[in-house]
Amino acid sequence: MSTYSSDRRSLLKIFGAIGATCAYPFASDELYGQTTAPLPETAPHFFNKSDFAVISHLVGLIIPETDSVGAVRAGVPEYIDMVIARNAEQQAVVADGLHWLAAKNFMQLDDAAQYALLEPLCEAADSGNLRARNVQFFALVKNLTADGYYTSRTGLIDELGYKGNTPHTGFPECREH
């Protein structure tokens, strides 16, 4: 018998599954959409003002304003505030991450120094090397930023150009391939 069995399913939950439910609503979404409670009217609700400013700044570094609107103006910090408020495990990760950034005087650094500090964390997070606490923190903020931005009207419609939900009399034959 192999080592793969139902006993491992709880472990897998941290990674999420692709396609088990055929892309509804997200392909791998363990950190995503954990509540259906309404967004608090005045954010931040969970973070204090200075922590919220740091989180907002990180969000802006991950998905910045370019020739299109970035994640801060798309309301992602408020979304993150709402998600974190409902998850004790993530609250601890964020608290440790903010503490680590404070020790580095993060908010006083210039843009280049901030990127230099974050890029190794980003690389580790992207390669799935999540052992270090500060990498867990970065991965969490990046995941929530991506989810929050690309589920916003700004991200999905304006940035990506989502075109579904339009009736067609037939599906067009592919003419390019």
Add this chain to the structure above:
Amino acid sequence: MAGKLYDVVVIGSGAGGGTLSARLAHLGADVLVLEGGPKIDTRTDFNTHALPFQFPSRHIPIMKPGKPGFDGERSRGLGGKTQLWNAVALRFSERDFKGRQYDGVGQDWPFGYAEMAPYYDRIEREVGVCGNYDHLEDLPDGIFLPPVPLKCTDRAIQDGARTLGVPVIHVRKATLSRPKAARPACHFCGNCMSGCDVVAKYNSLDVQMTPALKTGKLTLQSNSIVYELAVSDEARVNEIRYFDRETRAQNVARGKVIVVACACAQSVALLLMSKSSRFPAGLANSSGELGKNFVPHINAGFEAFLTDFIGKPSNDDEGFLDHAYIPSFMHTKKRDYSRSFGIQFNYQNRRSVGWAKNVKGMGKSYKEAIKARYPAYLTFTPYQEMLPNSDSYIDLDPKATDEYGLPRARRHWKLSESDMRLYDDMKKWCCAILEASKAEIVNRDPAPMTNHEIGGCRMGTDPKTSVVNQYCRAHDVPNLYVVDASVFPSSSEKNPTLTIMALATRTADHIASQLQKGDA
């Protein structure tokens, strides 16, 4: 209500219960359907067209605000999972029914393809299945409406797979490509797996049960959660005990024939909960086989970007979800494992961008990379058949109960060495096909996952090693039938629903003839 003796009481209203109850009503039987979930109005109850930003949490709920249903295994709603399925409708082949005859392992069905073919014909005519006539040995053709054209991204996979000798065909789905009766053809709008509000996609409520109400023979009773089947001294089910989902008020129903069609694990759970002095280990379980032989589909998931489509304009291809399918191609090849796999792919909907977090980097280049990849993203998920083994079974959790205080069904599964070799080979083929299609893989499931629950009430001729006979009737209980994928002796690698429906039609005909003979 408790006073009336129905000809047939059906528990569950999905592909099995919906097909069977409507058929029996048309054949003149007096039928009661007990559905644990609420009434559903397919046209207005689902969030078919919703977008994530309409919800503060960005999670699109299945139902519109204030509408109950689909919030738990015992409370899905009329139509069951056919309301949310992806409609892939594949016939099993002779090899799927008689695998043991080919490779000497697993269990065969008591009958082969020739027995099932007329029932497949009838169900395809009844509900409408689109597809191409591909003349494949391991995927029999049916009676098809014209197929839906492939997407350009499907063509890319088709071209890549062709270099490896792997055919890509049009998917076969119980979704209309042409209007049929009062139902319109699919107009490629909305997320099929959030309910099809125009019923171009088959669901058992609108396509079968609602029309059958005109016979005056069918009664649909929602919000009725069955928790026990009580038996008489003659080992016949004489009372169906249920409670109201909302008020919890208890009630009973009675029928000459009882059909359990609660979808695999829930059917097994109901029988296991129905203990009596006659059946101390669960109803119809004198063999001790109830719950065993659990053979869910095992799948491996990939997410990838087709490099030819990176940077192309955003496309509008999410309606109908997947248009193509890669049928089993290993059955006839030399290999060091039993059975095979098939691949569903390109079934993502474009309102979901969960993959964005897996794209490397941060900042401007990250944002640009995601925009460029949006039209190039696709899902790729192979499904394999697993063989039954003693470590794979369904039982009741001795401690955990659900929101109704009933024991939860637990699924246990473990892959054999042969299953693992198949799994590894299946992943290898997926990577090869994606690579040949110039796709870059962005994410993959790190370990096997399950989908499509199958087995637990195995059908067979020997009462010592199976739970139901070849007509889905319990060996131990002459007026009890089970009609869902739990009775499948083997799973095939193909999606089970069309076979559930064909089997439900066959069982309905059998029950009707028994009722006519006064034998039920």
